[in-house]
Each structure stands twice: as structure tokens, then as C-alpha cells.
Amino acid sequence: MSEQDREPTPLEKNRALAEWLEFQLRQVRGRIRELEVQEQQERQRREAAHAALRWKIQPQRSNAQALLHRGDCSLYAMDGGFINREDAMIALAEPDIHPCEICRPETGLTS
Structure with missing residues (x-):
């Protein structure tokens, strides 16, 4: 009986x-x-x-004004503290809070 014709051993079967x-x-x-x-x-x-x-609102700093940003704007990173649409509209109406010129958060708020 040749090597190819023989039945595999239980050990060979288990290894396979x-x-x-x-x-x-x-x-x-x-x-x-x-x-x-x-x-x-x-x-x-x-x-x-x-x-x-x-x-989100970026607080006023000594060298910069307070800014309103969209929540996904990468110019101002923060964890939590997001505001809703109604609060964003109120913030936008405040004279000392300005919209970010990059993300333009007022788009869609004032319609």
C-alpha cells in the first residue's frame, strides 16, 4: 500500500x-x-x-469677540455645551456675539 492510498491517522485528521x-x-x-x-x-x-x-458659542477673549459656530465647525473645538436652534437664534440676535465667517451659523437660522 502506497503512502497516498493509506487512510489518514486520527492524529493527522485532527491536525488537518x-x-x-x-x-x-x-x-x-x-x-x-x-x-x-x-x-x-x-x-x-x-x-x-x-x-x-x-x-456652539466661543466665549469672548481679550483679543477676540464672542462667536457663534455650527456644532461641526472645526475652528472652535469643545466637548459638550452645544446649544439648540432656538438658543442659537437668540445668541445671533445678541450684539456682542458674531457669527463665524467660516461656518456661517446664521445660514438656515434666519429665514
């Missing part, structure tokens, strides 16, 4: 099975990483869309 299962596990872990990246990107997209519907 282990290799197959390790391959499958690598495939699943790769898919999990892809899904995690997609989920993170979707979360960031939702957060950016939500920030675009909010506003």
Missing part, C-alpha cells in the same frame, strides 16, 4: 481539522475587524450629522 478551524477563525476575526471599522465610521458619521444640527 485544527488547521481548517484556525483558518476559519482568522477569517471570522478579519470580518469582525472590518465590521468594527464600519461601525466606528457609522458612529462618527452620525455624530458629525448630529453636530451639524447644533451650535
Whole structure:
């Protein structure tokens, strides 16, 4: 009986099975990483869309005036403290708060 014609031993069968299962596990872990990246990107997209519907006020500094920004404006970064549309309209009416000339937060507020 030749080497090719013989039945694999239980040890050989289990080694082959282990290799197959390790391959499958690598495939699943790769898919999990892809899904995690997609989920993170979707979360960031939702957060950016939500920030675009909010506003923020940059306080007045000694060398700069107070500014109203859109929530997604990158010129003034902050965590939390966003205001809603109604409060943004009130802030825009204040004489000492000016709209950011880059993100133009007044667009859509005054209509």
C-alpha cells in the first residue's frame, strides 16, 4: 500500500481539522475587524450629522469677540455645551456675539 492510498491517522485528521478551524477563525476575526471599522465610521458619521444640527458659542477673549459656530465647525473645538436652534437664534440676535465667517451659523437660522 502506497503512502497516498493509506487512510489518514486520527492524529493527522485532527491536525488537518485544527488547521481548517484556525483558518476559519482568522477569517471570522478579519470580518469582525472590518465590521468594527464600519461601525466606528457609522458612529462618527452620525455624530458629525448630529453636530451639524447644533451650535456652539466661543466665549469672548481679550483679543477676540464672542462667536457663534455650527456644532461641526472645526475652528472652535469643545466637548459638550452645544446649544439648540432656538438658543442659537437668540445668541445671533445678541450684539456682542458674531457669527463665524467660516461656518456661517446664521445660514438656515434666519429665514
